[in-house]
Amino acid sequence: MSALRPQEKLKPWTDPAAVPYVRIERVTKRFGDFVAVNQVSLDIYKGEAFCLLGPSGCGKTTLLRMLAGFEQPTEGRLFIDGQDMTAIPPYERPVNMMFQSYALFPHMTVVENVGFGLRQDGIPKAEREARVAEILQLVRLTGFDQRKPHQLSGGQRQRVALARSLVKRPKLLLLDEPLGALDKKLREHTQFELINIQETLGVTFVIVTHDQEEAMTLASRIGVMNQGEILQTGTPTDIYEYPTSKYVADFIGSVNMFEGRLVEDEPAHVRIESAELGGTVYVDHGVSSAPDATVWVAVRPEKVRIDRERPDQLDNVFAGTVKEIAYLGDVSRYLVALDSGKLVRVTQPNTDRRDDRVTWEERVWLSWSPSANVVVTQ
Amino acid sequence: MVIVEPVCQRGRDPVVSRPAYLTLGEQFTAALSALLGWGPVRAAQSRLKEWGLTGRVAVTAVPYLWLLVFFLAPFLIVLKISFSSVEIAMPPFAPLVQWASDKVMLVRLNLGNFMFLWEDSLYLSALLNSLKMAAVSTMLALLIGYPMAYGIARSERHWRNILLMLVMLPFWTSFLLRVYAWIGLLGRNSPVNQLLVWLGLIDEPGSLLQTDWAVYIGIVYSYLPFMVLPLYTAIEKLDMTLLEAASDLGCRPTRAFLSITLPLTREGIVAGCMLVFIPATGEFVIPSLLGGPDSLMIGRVLWEEFFNNRDWPVASAVAIVLLLLLVGPIMLFQRAQQAAGGVHR
Known part of the structure; x- marks a missing residue:
């Protein structure tokens, strides 16, 4: 019996002996003068659902298309399961890949679409039919066999596209904005189905998306991309709680960013003086940065407490005035102006029914724990 | 007293967002909507609508009526002549309707012309030969036109219009003139022949003129744009990601062309083939000018019946038979196309 706990089993990237399944080695792609992907290196492990997340034009789709073989890297090499794939054409x-537009063949029925890949491999008819039926059942699309794509709804087309890309049992499945064309309700539902299917079949997924919520739900790890480079790779929790740059902190979720400089630099804690906050921030972890360098303290809105009375806490307490309140039912969002004029976003869950919540123009105290903030240096 | 108020304004006027002038198009639209809103016009409009004559019906029905009249009227005249018989007269056929006496109208339907077409093997072989030549030319035009259209549709956007214009460029000179030019190009002393001899590719200059090949070259050359344009439209519409999807699913390029590109551009292929095949079947200028005595085509026979033999009734019968033989299959084909098209649209 394995001594590993489930979480550790699911984290091959923490095991130095693990062999990556997909290896992207210093890959660069240029279109003329434009550098779409710049010196990207990335290891993806078997059974992962790796998400490339970034704004449009960040190079994530180009990277995916290079994995599929539609684009050739200008520099660098790609390996899948130990084999050099750099010069292999897509059909070998x-x-x-599951295309963003689904790219279903309009002149073929559902069965013909799904069976297309098997036919190319010369799989006998009986086996083909059995495998198509099996995969259609998995995506819960039985009874639509003879329909043409234009006779299906958006969600059904998405399922056909998924079935078509899974039926050949690929070593790697590439998904380009898999839920992009679905409406919100269907998206949420399909997200969990995708995870189920991925776990059932054990296929390695590489997903491209610009939607951070989609990335957080689907991914085992996320690679945040911007301007052709991967800025940070990590689990959804790592990316959200421990962003390593201003860009990542700002791109994922909402964040308050305070500029300051290091005044006390100890291995276990630091103090940062910030004019925007009108005081010093205590951070309970060390920071590798030159003394007196400009750094930024990032605090998520839901980690900030809002009180009428000054809380019983020495550090990280600042006074401000409530400027805006948005009551959203489950949570309330506040915009609080510090004395420096800096606006701070605060999100508080409405855990109990009260009528005496803080109101507009009220003086309040904002506070957070020393472990709630992250210091980024770039 | 005059007050002069100096105004000096920079940037955009924050208050007036509408331009003070109207463009020509806006003026036209404004005038039109004013006219349509005017009482009497409105009343007339609603009256017309009661009769089922809306604007949409009017703009489609009028041209259709025009086409119908100018197709049907000549057709009926030709049909009438085809049932007549030759006479040395002006026009050279016997009238169909005669008065035998004051009260008796005599309609003499001469079926002999049609019988003659059947009995004389010349007409049937000319017809079959035309169909064969049209079919071969259509295939050649398709084989040349498809790669051409594909190339244009897949070229960079700013090149496409230039390439399309070059395809249509020959239309700027007369068709007749261009066919005449081929006489010069295909003849024994043509520069092409001289070049081939000079290059040592052929020993002595030969002439393609007055052979079936000259006719094929002429037809393919003249009708190629009619093949390329519908093909271009169909190929340009084709979604390239479908080919990527096919390739991703393990399909090699040749196979992808046969199972994705070709079926999805079928409408363009059919339209292009019809646009070449139909006029090529009745073509008479090209076989007369470029073909030899053996390149017998029905259009040429028809021309000779009319102008050389002055046998209008037989010529008309040829025309009627040709029309019926072409229209019937085309209509059936069209219907089958529509039925098939409805499924995957």
Whole structure:
């Protein structure tokens, strides 16, 4: 019996002996003068659902298309399961892709679409039919066999596209904005189905998305991309709680960012003086930065407490005035102006029914724990 | 007293967002909507609507009526002549309707012309030969036109219009003139022949003129734009990600062309083939000018019946038979196309 706990089993990237399944080695792609992907190196492990997240034009789709074989890297190499794939044409790669537009063949029925890949491999008719039926059942699309794509709804087309890309049992499945064309309700539902299917089949997923919520739900790890580079790779929790740069902190979720400089630099804690906050911040972890360098303290809105009375806490307490309140039912959002004029976003859950909540123009105290903030240096 | 108020304004006027002038198009629209809103016009409009004559019906029905009249009227005249018989007269056929006496109208329907077409093997072989030549030319035009249209549709956007214009460029000179030019190009002393001899590719200059090949070259050359344009439209519409999807699913490029590109551009292929095949079947200028005595085509026979033999009734019969033979299959084909098209649209 394995001594590993489930979480550790699911984290091959923490094991130095683990062999990556997909290896992207210093890959660069240029279109003329434009550098779409710049010196990207990335290891993806078997069974992962790796999400490339970034704004449009950040190079995530180009990276995906290079994995599929539609684009050739200008520099660098790609390996899948130990094999060099750099020069292999798409039709010979053990990789399938689910296209953003689904790219279903309009002149073929559902069965013909799904069976297309198997036919290319010369799989006998009986086996083909059995595998198509099996995969259609998995995506819960039985009874639509003879329909053409234009006779299906958006959600059904998405399922056909998924079935078509899974039926060949690829070593790697590439998904380009898999839920992008679905409406919000259907999206949430489909997200969990995708995870289920991924876990059932054990296929390695590489997902491209610009939607951070989609990335957080689907991914085992996320690679945040901007301007052709991967800024940070980590689990959804790592990316959200421990961003390593201003860009990542700002791109994922909402964040308050305070500029300051290090005044006390100890291995276990630091103090940062910030004019925007009108005081010093105590951070309970060390920071590797030159003394007196400009750094930024990032605090998530839900980690900030809001009180009428000054809380019984020495550090990280600042006074301000409530400027805006948005009551959203489950949570309330506040915009609080500090004395420096800096606006701070605060999100508080409405855990109990009260009528005496803080109100507009009220003086309040904002506070957070020393472990709630993250210091970023770039 | 005059007050002069100096105004000096920079940037955009924050208050007036509407331009003070109207463009020509806006003026036209404004005038039109004013006219349509005017009482009497409105009343007339609603009256017309009661009769089922809306604007949409009017703009489609009028041209259709025009086409119908100018197709049907000549057709009926030709049909009438085809049932007549030759006479040395002006026009050279016997009238169909005669008065035998004051009260008796005599309609003499001469079926002999049609019988003659059947009995004389010349007409049937000319017809079959035309169909064959039209079919071969259509295939050649398709084989040349498809890669051409594909190339244009897949070229960079700013090149496409230039390439399309070059395809249509020959229309700027007369069709007749261009066919005449081929006489010069295909003849024994043509520069092409001289070049081939000079290059040592052929020993002595030969002439393609007055062979079936000259006719094929002429037809393919003249009708190629009619093949390329519908093909271009169909190929340009084709979603390239479908080919990527096919390739991703393990399909090699040749196979992807056969199972994705070709079926999805079928409408363009059909339209292009019809636009070449139909006029090529009745073509008479190209076989007369470029073809030899053996390149017998029904259009040429028809021309000779009319102008050389002055046998209008037989010529008309040829025309009627040709029309019926072409229209019937085309209509059936069209219907089958529509039925098939409805499924995957």
